[in-house]
Amino acid sequence: MPLTKPARRRQIHARAVHCLGFEREDGLWDIEARMTDTKTRDVENEYRGGGYVSAGEPFHDMWMRLTLDRRLTIHRVEASIDASPFPSCPEIAQAFRQLEGSRIGPGWNRQAKELLGGIKGCTHLNELLIPLATTAVQTLWPGDREDLMEQASTVLLNSCHGWSQSGEVIRKHIPHLYIPEAEEPTEDTVEGN
Incomplete structure (x- = not known):
């Protein structure tokens, strides 16, 4: 657009x-x-x-x-x-x-x-x-190398939304680097319950 x-x-x-x-x-x-x-x-x-x-x-x-x-x-x-x-x-x-x-x-x-x-x-x-x-x-x-996604991650990891460490691309292709987004704190966790 x-x-x-x-x-x-x-x-x-x-x-x-x-x-x-x-x-x-x-x-x-x-x-x-x-x-x-x-x-x-x-x-x-x-x-x-x-x-x-x-x-x-x-x-x-x-x-x-x-x-x-x-x-x-x-x-x-x-x-x-x-x-x-x-x-x-x-x-x-x-x-x-x-x-x-x-x-x-x-x-x-x-x-x-x-x-x-x-x-x-x-x-x-x-x-x-x-x-x-x-x-x-x-x-x-x-390219023709299987580890190229991982190699690209050394430059691109967390460099943009698509390469977010908590995103679907990393979860699917490089799961050992995947870190889920932290959940929003609830009232219980904020109050220490």
Whole structure:
């Protein structure tokens, strides 16, 4: 069901995030994402050619590739900033190699933020990490391995309503991880009877 009809308006900005997952011949997986930001009008910018960014020209154009194995352990990270508002932005792309050796799973977003948050990283490349992680899971799942549901749970458990530890999907497919919802306290339990 689409959104309701909006108020009269005009578009100012567009952000596009495109993710792809590839199975490599060597048994590893490449997960790639590209983010572009464009404006519908020219934007003054003293650091860009001519002193402005043209309407439709990428204000941001950023790429990232994670190479990982079936356990979602990252073997290589490559990041590139092809367009940015400041000339210093591309310098930070190499910092994302700090994620090499980490494993996408519970706590990974927090770990990435600790390593690459604030001035240690790039807001937009950090934003790409979430769709990269979910694209990695979608690329590897469903697959030909019986334990893939359980492996996916290491990333997805309690990440949304469908993957709730007290939900039907977990109860049916990964019963040892299932925890029923706690029952509402009754007057008897509240009063200690």
